[in-house]
């Protein structure tokens with residue numbers, strides 16, 4: 001049976017209510033979690049009792065307060081509404097219609113503790129002494145945590161007039177009198193003349209929408225909702241208080257990982273009874289999530305993903321996290337790329353008999369893990385079983401994978417392949433009442449969320465976090481630790497620290513080292529440079545250092561349209577080409593009649609260089625010299641960066657001169673590989689190897705040879721992919737392979753051969769993936 005939040009308390013003013021709310025927030029008092037049943041109504045509704053409840057749309061939550069009694073019209077005695085009980089035992093009336101006017105009066109921060117009692121005032125202003133119960137109601141918007149979405153909290157108190165002088169006040173309660181209410185945390189938004197005790201209808205508006213006299217700070221909503229710009233990003237979050245939803249914070253974190261994947265994103269949370277709630281679809285974080293969809297993601301733990309496809313297709317069915325219901329219910333987000341998918345698919349089909357429903361290597365990886373876990377044959381598993389399953393998986397799978405996963409009702413976990421090619425780390429946010437835990441691809445998410453003690457997950461290590469403990473285990477035998485150097489060159493945010501190395505510092509060092517190279521090559525070619533111009537954004541840091549080192553002017557000659565995303569990770573060559581022009585504009589002022597040195601972090605397909613060199617020449621540059629912070633890229637990246645086909649790489653089969661003439665530059669200067677490695681390694685000598693396969697063709701996992709390249713190129717021919725963007729499936733060769741190993745022999749790949757979960761009738765009008773069995777809030781997002 002539930003209990004009253006407080007058995008006996010006289011609420012005098014708003015401050016008293018805020019103290020009780022704060023005591024609930026800090027865990028000293030318990031809120032009401034569900035509708036009172038008949039027994040509870042009969043025993044708990046009595047003079048002095050106080051109830052705090054959170055308004056919720058969920059089936060298990062409370063939408064409105066019912067106590068089974070009949071009440072008079074409300075009377076406003078600031079800041080409370082009062083209702084006198086109608087004696088006579090009539091049934092409770094239906095809810096009154098919502099009033100149409102919406103003039104809010106805000107109470108700014110804690111009200112005066114010494115203010116007279118509204119309850120006493122109600123008594124004094126009543127025409128005659130009322131002998132029945134009086135109900136007192138007050139509601140607030142609350143931000144349980146910075147950056148969380150506002151919640152509606154309500155407080156209801158009951159008293160008898162004759163009892164009121166005997167009921168203790170907040171300052172007579174030993175626990176409540178020491179509670180300090182943070183300023184601005186609880187905001188009242190009562191409507192004038194409202195009839196219902198739950199009558200709040202929208203969160204506080206931004207300052208501009210409120211009255212000028214209102215000095216209250218605006219709520220800190222996730223920045224993604226303000227429509228600003230922002231390799232796959234993965235994120236897992238477990239809050240110590242399972243009654244607080246993790247989704248708003250995961251969403252905020254994903255917006256900080258947007259640079260790692262712009263094609264699709266998703267969040268799955270785990271709520272009461274171990275149920276999963278999902279919202280995922282193609283699009284950027286700001287497109288897929290809004291208040292509505294987020295509010296339906298219930299539960300204090302969850303995982304999130306931003307996708308940049310490197311295998312499979314762009315189909316929304318491959319948006320992550322992925323889900324399997326057996327065993328136990330697992331949700332999974334993957335950054336990286338597997339290289340032995342063909343044999344794994346065979347194994348799934350012939351041995352494990354598990355159905356792989358998309359062309360995604362991530363779905364495959366999840367099923368390998370699930371199958372191993374299934375083999376434990378346990379009714380209830382523990383950490384040991386998970387470690388065993390992951391250890392087995394790491395033996396079966398080749399390639400790069402940094403993953404977060406969640407087991408229904410159990411906890412979250414993260415693991416990293418034995419070579420640690422892709423990053424993932426963890427951090428903690430300690431508070432008096434417990435610890436919140438975070439997994440994320442990059443440390444920037446931890447910084448922004450107030451987490452500390454960032455630690456990278458080690459190569460071949462798995463970390464499991466439940467509400468009671470954190471368990472770490474090396475599950476794969478030691479292998480060469482080789483984080484991908486391209487994370488430092490291009491992928492990661494400069495304000496992240498990966499494997500103990502500041503991305504920003506490494507880019508500064510790349511600029512310093514490149515300066516030496518530039519000086520030498522310019523001298524050899526008898527050339528001088530007037531100005532250094534970066535290609536925004538990534539190369540800025542290195543270009544500035546290079547200019548300082550060479551004592552040359554640094555100018556932002558290319559102005560970036562901040563609303564166009566990263567072009568390199570866009571799908572399709574045509575789109576990338578078009579977007580370089582949309583994204584960058586050359587300022588004639590900085591180019592005309594000058595020898596310009598354009599600094600870029602990398603030259604991959606040469607799309608950017610070719611376009612911007614032309615742009616520079618169009619606005620009058622005399623000579624255009626391009627310096628690249630990384631060496632020529634001549635080999636595909638098979639570990640989660642989309643550089644699949646050698647033929648697409650501008651440096652493939654070309655020397656430096658030939659590259660220059662292909663992109664139209666007067667001269668191209670590349671960083672040497674030893675200098676690049678040193679730029680990164682100097683900040684953490686414990687890392688002896690960095691994956692530099694795109695420069696050397698030496699793949700740390702092995703298993704990548706000519707045959708594999710040919711296979712890869714046939715699967716992921718860039719032009720074919722670009723052309724089929726927007727169709728249901730765009731990986732024909734692989735699709736056929738997947739269909740065949742699963743026993744479905746189709747003569748030609750059809751658009752929905754391998755996308756049962758989304759391409760068929762289950763595909764909703766907005767293109768989201770209604771994964772069978774999951775509550776998906778995307779399609780309700782804007783309804």
Ligand SMILES: O=P(O)(O)OC[C@H]1O[C@H](OP(=O)(O)OP(=O)(O)O)[C@H](O)[C@@H]1O
Nearest residue numbers: 536537538566567568604605606607608
């Ligand atoms: O030779 P390419 O195939 O064109 O690829 C290399 C370019 O792509 C990237 O820019 P992008 O616009 O993706 O990102 P950024 O603004 O974050 O630097 C990178 O910084 C290079 O400029």
Ligand SMILES: NC(=O)CC[C@H](N)C(=O)O
Nearest residue numbers: 231232309310311335336
């Ligand atoms: N960039 C990535 O890490 C991609 C993950 C996975 N291979 C996919 O294509 O969805």
